[in-house]
Amino acid sequence: MPANRTESVERALSILSAFGTRRPRMSLAELAAETGLHKSTILRLAGSLQIFGFLDRDAQGRFAIGASVWHLGLIFRQGFATDEIVRPVLRQLVAATGETASFFVRAGDDRVCLYRENNADLQKYGVEEGMRLRLGTGASGLVLRHFGGDDTVPTELFNSRGTVTLDATRNPNIASISTPVFSANGLFSGALTVSGPNARFDSATRQAAIPELEMAAQELSGQMP
Numbered sequence: 001m002p003a004n005r006t007e008s009v010e011r012a013l014s015i016l017s018a019f020g021t022r023r024p025r026m027s028l029a030e031l032a033a034e035t036g037l038h039k040s041t042i043l044r045l046a047g048s049l050q051i052f053g054f055l056d057r058d059a060q061g062r063f064a065i066g067a068s069v070w071h072l073g074l075i076f077r078q079g080f081a082t083d084e085i086v087r088p089v090l091r092q093l094v095a096a097t098g099e100t101a102s103f104f105v106r107a108g109d110d111r112v113c114l115y116r117e118n119n120a121d122l123q124k125y126g127v128e129e130g131m132r133l134r135l136g137t138g139a140s141g142l143v144l145r146h147f148g149g150d151d152t153v154p155t156e157l158f159n160s161r162g163t164v165t166l167d168a169t170r171n172p173n174i175a176s177i178s179t180p181v182f183s184a185n186g187l188f189s190g191a192l193t194v195s196g197p198n199a200r201f202d203s204a205t206r207q208a209a210i211p212e213l214e215m216a217a218q219e220l221s222g223q224m225p
Helices: 007-017 028-035 039-051 067-078 083-097 138-147 203-221
Strands: 055-057 063-065 100-107 110-117 132-134 164-166 174-182 188-197
Touching: 007 028, 007 039, 028 039, 039 055, 083 100, 083 110, 083 188, 083 203, 100 138, 110 138, 132 138, 138 164, 138 174, 138 188, 164 203, 174 203, 188 203
Parallel strands: none
Antiparallel strands: 055 063, 100 110, 100 188, 110 132, 164 174, 174 188
């Protein structure tokens, strides 16, 4: 992590990171509980975030993400321009495995779930599109670190195609398999991942799903810009 840090910026970003699709609006008390910040600190930082459009507050005093975050998200996503390429492959993986399929990219010291397709018959869990997660967790994190040049990741975790399988991830009840995707000119693009409850997505099931995952990654690698 970079040595130069600004505490006030980190506090402001922690406020923005507290929101999700399951909690799109929060009261001051809820934000304080979620971030661990004092209410007075939240109010001070929220004022600046509101001025620049990163935070809104309704008539009931509840906070929500502002349009400026949406604008930056569009810019980030347009940098990949892969929606029409990745989504059909994710749907194919869901149909083939019965589990959840995701595509992760690296963003600094985090991983971002850029695209995600859930099995409509199964309960959704945890991760949502756009979420930033720690790079040090999950099979996708291992792939992003390893193929991003991190030589501290043990190479024995990967098979000959660069695929890794984990019985537990950020959520100890969720198992995952992940493999690298490359651009048409051979540059590393991201991690294609299938995940599910480890009570069902056990070792044998994961091993059986690996060929499907690797074929899907090969298909994507021929199309990625």
